[in-house]
Amino acid sequence: AQRVTQPEKLLSVFKGAPVELKCNYSYSGSPELFWYVQYSRQRLQLLLRHISRESIKGFTADLNKGETSFHLKKPFAQEEDSAMYYCALSGGIQGAQKLVFGQGTRLTINP
Amino acid sequence: DGGITQSPKYLFRKEGQNVTLSCEQNLNHDAMYWYRQDPGQGLRLIYYSQIVNDFQKGDIAEGYSVSREKKESFPLTVTSAQKNPTAFYLCASSKRQRRNYGYTFGSGTRLTVV
Numbered sequence: 003a004q005r006v007t008q009p010e011k012l013l014s015v016f017k018g019a020p021v022e023l024k025c026n027y028s029y030s031g032s033p034e035l036f037w038y039v040q041y042s043r044q045r046l047q048l049l050l051r052h053i054s055r056e057s058i059k060g061f062t063a064d065l066n067k068g069e070t071s072f073h074l075k076k077p078f079a080q081e082e083d084s085a086m087y088y089c090a091l092s093g094g095i096q097g098a099q100k101l102v103f104g105q106g107t108r109l110t111i112n113p
Numbered sequence: 114d115g116g117i118t119q120s121p122k123y124l125f126r127k128e129g130q131n132v133t134l135s136c137e138q139n140l141n142h143d144a145m146y147w148y149r150q151d152p153g154q155g156l157r158l159i160y161y162s163q164i165v166n167d168f169q170k171g172d173i174a175e176g177y178s179v180s181r182e183k184k185e186s187f188p189l190t191v192t193s194a195q196k197n198p199t200a201f202y203l204c205a206s207s208k209r210q211r212r213n214y215g216y217t218f219g220s221g222t223r224l225t226v227v
Contacts, residue, residue, distance in 0.1 A: 045218050051215055
């Protein structure tokens with residue numbers, strides 16, 4: 003079974019501090035991992051995906067297959083990073099299009 | 114301007130009534146999905162469709178029904194059998210490819226049972 007766990011419902015850090023949002027997954031095959039973000043009054047949107055190995059808005063995430071994790075990191079938080087963040091997993095040929103989401107982490111950046 | 118349109122934004126339903134939520138996309142995406150978003154539970158998959166005239170149940174399909182008669186449209190009906198329908202409903206679409214390149218989401222419909 004595919005499962006995504008985000009252990010922190012709420013995370014609060016000060017502006018300029020490093021941020022790490024945790025994501026652990028359970029999947030026996032080769033997963034595709036994603037981070038989605040939902041800013042206040044905006045649609046849920048894709049932030050980044052592990053296959054692209056990209057950095058978006060200063061955020062990066064590395065897939066660690068040994069620890070089955072895909073934590074989202076940013077070295078210096080900005081106030082505009084305050085949002086709801088969801089980690090998601092897609093896996094297998096049959097489930098290549100289905101996304102399983104974690105419970106989400108609400109990130110608040112304090113001035 | 115391409116995208117996904119969900120309507121209405123807000124919907125109120127009396128107990129015992131069926132209601133239909135609309136989802137239309139002009140992105141030429143083959144696959145469409147319905148998720149339910151509840152606080153603290155993330156997004157849970159209700160139904161999905163990878164091609165016209167075909168759809169599959171997700172994790173929480175009971176009390177819901179869908180149809181996919183056109184590529185652009187994937188309406189969701191919340192039936193009276195759904196025990197706890199008050200929630201925020203999100204529709205999404207994606208290209209049908211071997212790898213998942215991510216979804217495009219609509220702006221959502223908030224359903225309240227009164």
